Amino acid sequence: MSALSQAKRIVIKLGTGVLTSGIGELDTARIETLCQQVNMLREQGIEVILVSSGAVGLGMGKLGLNKRPRDMANLQACASVGQSILINTWQKGFDPHGITVAQILLTREDLRAKHRHNAVFNTVERLLAHGTVPIVNENDTVSAVEIKFGDNDTLSALVASVVNADLLFILSNIPGLIDMQGSGEVVERIEKITPEIEAMAQGTNTETSVGGMISKLSAAKIAHRAGCGVIIGSGKENKLFEQLLEGKSAGTYFVPSTQPVKSHKRWIAIQDHTFGNVHIDAGATEAIVKRGKSLLAAGIVKVEGDFHAGDVVRICAPDGLPIAQGIIHTDAAEVSEYSDPAPVIHRDHLVLL
Ligand SMILES: Nc1ncnc2c1ncn2[C@@H]1O[C@H](COP(=O)(O)OP(=O)(O)O)[C@@H](O)[C@H]1O
């Protein structure tokens, strides 16, 4: 059985290159085909959330710009103009299927704060219960550099994690991850993203897209950590989902981790901004990695950063490399005097990286 036929909930990310043909020109026929495919998946009982790029490219077209603006204000103006065109086009595409779309615009901040992260989860649950197709994009018009996701590949992996998706599709203008220096073929299945796999990935060469294959692989890593499988494939392949439902392979499949992160820990897993580092000794490293234990104060060698109780911190092994992250139960200044027998970071609040 294929990963798709077993999936209950999926996220499909569509890049600018799939949705537009040239700067500012929407490929409405493509969008109509994608809407048919989403409808078919829903009829199979699979819940679908879309992450749609394209706002900046469409805005550029409407405002008569043929080079991607370098400054934030103009990029934001393009996104503002393009987003309404984008969501209207999606709604028109879904109209023949009687499906209502729901727009969700997010900044990085929205997933960092736990209460906002939970609000996103609750809203998506409700929208799916109402039978809508949620369509997510970055809230580019208010995203300053420090609160940006940067690219929609990363955003899609975070969304997949937040909504507990089983599978994330990152659909682009390529058939999958291509081994460019080697066979020149699409790599069909990846168990682990090794440095050799990473060396295959390059950036993008279009004016309207962001990130290329590099950001798709880093998104695949985020999704892997959350226990979500990933397929990088072509958004222009009309039979992609049918092929997968028939058990055939299509695109590049990244196998999810065998020990998926429990849903209450997913917020911890996706925090890229941690408040400090806790360096631990070899015994504590073994207890955490091999024996599934909590972190006790006795195993801590040194701390870095001015964190407070309740913050997410990174746990580093004796070689300095991060092995886990979790919610710490004391302030940085008090770690050395921590005499409570309870763990400093409880296993229930800890995720291995
Ligand atoms: N190893 C690779 N395999 C396939 N595509 C790659 C690879 N390395 C870099 N790319 C580039 O990634 C591009 C797709 O990413 P991008 O342009 O960001 O599209 P999107 O807008 O869909 O996110 C391809 O057009 C290709 O030029």
Ligand SMILES: N[C@@H](CCC(=O)OP(=O)(O)O)C(=O)O
């Ligand atoms: N939020 C931006 C998308 C940025 C982005 O990552 O684009 P892409 O590389 O085409 O997925 C937009 O709507 O244009």
